[in-house]
Amino acid sequence: MDKQELKELIKQKTPLEFCRRYLFDQNVYLFDQKSENSAKGNYHDFKCEIGNALNTSPNNVAIIGSGKFGFSMNPSKKELLKEFNHGSDLDVVIVCPEKFEEIWTNLRKLYYTNQTNVKEIHAGDVFSKYLVVNHKMDYRSTYMRDTIGLLQELKKTINGMFRIKRVVNYRIYSNWSDVEDYHEHGISVLQGLLNGPRGDKI
Template structure:
């Protein structure tokens, strides 16, 4: 079963009524790839449009819970990825439809929170504690975002535990469907847009 726009429907391989909807969404996106700039596509499909996987109330509640927990602005919590579009634009899953195995991917934009985690991570690294992903973490940090899965291990780093405990809790609550809820933390909207437009521009080259 799959939740689409807040309702339960069987997701069938060939005769699902949602197959046509997926095709329409992808066709419109491909049309826009030929007619709009990458910035316009980002604004239209990831900032202005509704969410494929959540109805308006669910999306409001999700953003509200996340923004309150992390003390960030409501408008700085944005659903991206296939949960927003209805399909993926990642290179390894290009135009694969949102399905039961998909995640709900959020972008949280907060320079204040970003700088706090950056400072804590720097001090942790300087302490020479166990951190196998430190090099990858700082590579993404230089690109303006924090990948939580590359943070120091949660048993040693307080924020890692707080982050994963929160997102596991709202995932297990299932009020937003049977999907894992995950997020990335961005320093600014500039870096969020730049990261998303990388995939958009790759799509442009393919159509």
């Protein structure tokens, strides 16, 4: 799918329809295209590797963003539908209720025991019902440090197995409804921009 085709799909479909029909299907640019930026192996094995590491179904794992379509879906970027390149991050959604609850519980415990900066760092994420573990942060929690270690090892594993030599960002959600809500809103904002003057330049 080229940029113009993607642009027209976003403009024509409702945001929720676009998410369900295209954003969460099994066609992924990173694995489908053949270039120096492509991954080796297949998408299902990639999802299984992450699912096994976090004890969740591979059906609960999805690549989104520029790695999914070959173009960024972030409406806040200066360049709309910016092309995926060697410097692009890989964004991965993981639905894992148990892990979400465990991390959230531990973050609250840290806040209540005087590591108050966790609220500032994670409040926005929690409001949108997802969690991102910050590997650069010094969490005063054995569980959080172990979780960072698990995710860092997972990154190394998929970098080696699938030749993905780029930053991998994991967003952990409690359920798919929250995933849909978040991305439906993002597509709605992007749709509005593509229907305006900035979209006319693409």
